[in-house]
Amino acid sequence: MTTKTMVESIRECLRQEMEVDDSVLVIGEDVGALGGVFRATDGLLAQFGSDRVVDMPLAEGVIVGSGIGLALSGMRPVIEIQFLGFGHQAFHQIGQQAARIHFRSQGRFRVPLVIRAPFGGGVRTPELHSDAFEAFYTHTPGLKVVAPSTAYDAKGLLAEAIASDDPVLYLEPLKGYRLTRDEVPDERYRVPFGKARVAREGTDVTLIAWSAAAVTAERAAEALEESGLSVEVVDLRSLVPLDVDTISASVAKTGRAAVLHEAPLTGGFGAEVVATIQQECFYSLQAPIHRITSPDTPYPLAGVEDMYIPDVDRVVAELSELMAVAP
């Protein structure tokens, strides 16, 4: 057991999975000599060679599309899309192709493909690097969508994604790559999809989040504890599949809920969580469910991004408002 940042645990996972399975290979832009723009693939080229760590031309469509072909040929490609904002140029290959081939071929073909993509804001990137587009992909039958918030989960969920015979979009928070250090086992392990993590137990209100927002949620919960409010934080880990049971159990206990995400409000994955809660926990609810999100505007330039992404202060204010509703 060693403490590691998220990017270190992702790199360790890739290395270990490549060591045990020759069919695993990494393809993407700048993944070789540079080791990826965030260094997630650092050292892999030296260890595994250019047959298994492949720098690709700048063409997201054929990076994903050829990844599908590699998967169909019997390999297990792990693709790096440099930023999820560039994933639109591969959108058709992800949504219409990778996610549907198993269905369209009535089970003949499987696409064991992992698409890793950094997403979300908070690190002062240039334009179009920071959007949280997860909802486009959760609306895509056939695809699984995973969004870890801790270094421990990042390693275990990536191992699970590589082992999955379904295509997986694995979202990595830009801000979370080096935000915290966790205790991470040195050996291989897996974290199953569809099992949310109760990041912090509480009794007054449930706050649901994923990826970097789950860290914000925990910090807000800490801040609120000082004012006597007990917040239960549920980190979803995977959006598809969704762990309805953990969400429901928590809200049934607390009677109040809010969902927190970086993406804009309308049509965000928070809406799916809210709809699920009202259906599963309607009679436990003591107040309307809040959505704490970015506004329905494009991701802004870096100078104003702190006003855009929900921060601890906003979460504290929203939850205080939510608690003020009489049961």
Add this chain to the structure above:
Amino acid sequence: MTDFRFVPSPEPVEPFTLLAVDGTLAVEQPPLSDAEVVEALRYMMLTRVFDEKATSLQRQGRFGTFSSVRGQEASVVGAASALDPGKDWIVPQYRELPALVRHGLPIENFALYFMGHPKGGVIPEDVNVLPIQISLAAQLPQAVGLAWGLSKQGGDGVVITFFGDGASSEGDFHESLNLAGLIKAPVIFFLQNNGWAISTPRSAQSAARTLAERAPGYGIEGVIVDGNDLMAVHQVTAEAVAKARAGGGPTLVESLTWRTGAHNTADDPTRYVNPADAEPWVERDPVLRVERYLRGKDAWDDSAAKELQEECAIEVDRALRVARETPAATAAALFEHVYVDPPERLIAQQQTWTRNQKRA
């Protein structure tokens, strides 16, 4: 250097032809034996019969919208005849029925697909064919990756992917040829230039004089072939396959042909095809040309033609009967094979749907 000069444009190349319209062969040694030509003619006739019968059924409301191969039989069969179904793969678009049948796909599966039955997507385990592609050119990146993966794993199988002049305008075309050139993928990009993308003529797709001349821009070889000439298409494709198998990388084949019929059964080409443009292609009919060749060698006559026609009709009727008699799909078909490992809420949805269907 004070001057610059523009990159020179390649000289236009005439399409490669072996078999003249009158059925005479330009070379002493035919690339296909008489038996192989008859075999190819069988696939050409089979798809022509299928197209006629399926169109008729479509008019009666018993078959879905589909795209006929008519006019392009030599192009599709000539290409397919260069492949080894045991190790080579076809990554199709949707207008290549005879190639898929030669590779082992049951005709009834193809029919079921266009009848809207989920079982139409089934490809038997030992048949090296990917599902039909509807999103134009989206299959090209997959073909490159499949070819790449086969060679990475030490195989010598090659991949052929079919698409048209319209699809060659898509971004996936560019990205795929670019990557294939870089990695020397054993893939043949078989571009059927049939003159039309629904109603958009080839001249409105690109200012390039030929589509094959784009190949050198990707560091790969391109070739133009008379797509209504079975012999020429076979030879060109066979050489591209041999090159790919030997590690020589990809080839772009532009097969010049003509879509004799409509884009599909919902289309009306009289709104946009000038009859004078279509007229010369009647004489260039690929099936007639092969028959003339065989007749010239006394290897074919009216009774052989009639016999083949009847044999094909029996086979197509059998396939269409099997398709019609396939039990209707149930609501379970909506859910099966969406995931290898389905999420719990999808399993719950399936139970709900199945229950509701029983009530209905």
